[in-house]
Amino acid sequence: MEYNGCNRFKIDCAKCCGLCCTALYFAKSEGFPQNKAAGVPCQHLCVDFKCEIHDELSSRKMKGCLAYDCFGAGQWVTQHVFKGADWRQADKALMFDVFIKAVQLHQMLWYLSAANDLLKDLKLMKEIDGYIDEIVEVLNESAVQLAACDVEKLRHRVNQRLKQACDSISCQACGKHIIGHDAPGRNFKKADLSGHDYSMCLLMAADLRGCRLTMTNFLGADLRDTDIRGTDLSHSCFLTQGQINAARGNAQTKLPANLSMPAAWLNETV
Numbered sequence: 179m180e181y182n183g184c185n186r187f188k189i190d191c192a193k194c195c196g197l198c199c200t201a202l203y204f205a206k207s208e209g210f211p212q213n214k215a216a217g218v219p220c221q222h223l224c225v226d227f228k229c230e231i232h233d234e235l236s237s238r239k240m241k242g243c244l245a246y247d248c249f250g251a252g253q254w255v256t257q258h259v260f261k262g263a264d265w266r267q268a269d270k271a272l273m274f275d276v277f278i279k280a281v282q283l284h285q286m287l288w289y290l291s292a293a294n295d296l297l298k299d300l301k302l303m304k305e306i307d308g309y310i311d312e313i314v315e316v317l318n319e320s321a322v323q324l325a326a327c328d329v330e331k332l333r334h335r336v337n338q339r340l341k342q343a344c345d346s347i348s349c350q351a352c353g354k355h356i357i358g359h360d361a362p363g364r365n366f367k368k369a370d371l372s373g374h375d376y377s378m379c380l381l382m383a384a385d386l387r388g389c390r391l392t393m394t395n396f397l398g399a400d401l402r403d404t405d406i407r408g409t410d411l412s413h414s415c416f417l418t419q420g421q422i423n424a425a426r427g428n429a430q431t432k433l434p435a436n437l438s439m440p441a442a443w444l445n446e447t448v
């Protein structure tokens with residue numbers, strides 16, 4: 179299997195074996211159905227690895243389940259690393275370790291690819307290409323090698339380049355680097371936040387309706403319940419599917435082309 183193609187980061191749960199629903203620890207207080215230890219399947223995971231309450235996740239307010247996104251790591255681990263075996267057939271401890279590493283590697287790839295789509299600094303783009311190649315090489319290693327990979331060390335180096343990329347992209351957008359701040363619950367009153375850098379900021383339950391968000395950087399920002407109903411984020415930067423799934427949008431919200439509209443938004447009004 180080639181590690182290429184425009185859908186490489188889109189989750190494909192039909193090609194996975196419920197890895198997130200099994201390998202990960204989760205807590206009821208974070209919008210999951212139960213407190214669960216890592217390595218234990220969720221009580222709602224069926225034998226065919228489908229979720230028995232999939233259609234009720236929204237009405238049951240399972241925000242943790244709804245927001246979770248593995249950046250395509252689940253199907254990569256199942257189909258590519260373990261050649262179609264599921265965790266019942268494979269060495270499950272190894273498979274779960276590999277999955278946890280693969281999610282982090284896929285997340286890094288997502289951000290690096292997004293940076294290269296936006297950057298104009300050719301030197302920085304070349305450096306980022308080097309990191310992308312390095313990560314893809316790691317992802318193509320054996321399960322044992324992947325599980326032993328020092329992701330934290332790699333992440334430290336990647337984060338330095340991403341920081342440079344964020345500064346550069348912000349300057350490209352508005353001529354200077356405007357740093358945003360934590361603003362949970364704040365009503366931004368349709369402000370022009372174009373080019374602002376809200377990376378890693380807390381924006382839970384903030385009201386961004388009607389704001390201008392061209393080249394606004396949301397890398398790692400906490401967008402849980404952030405109100406983006408009817409808002410145009412089609413040219414915002416570094417948004418992930420997980421952030422979008424956790425936010426409050428509607429059918430009129432405009433998203434970047436690589437992200438999908440959560441089904442629950444279709445019933446939301448402005």
Ligand code: SF4
Nearest residue numbers: 191194196198248252
């Ligand atoms: S790990 Fe990813 S692909 Fe697998 S079930 Fe979870 S979200 Fe779907």
Ligand code: SF4
Nearest residue numbers: 199220222223229243
């Ligand atoms: S409720 Fe469904 S989606 Fe959520 S963890 Fe359990 S099986 Fe997975």
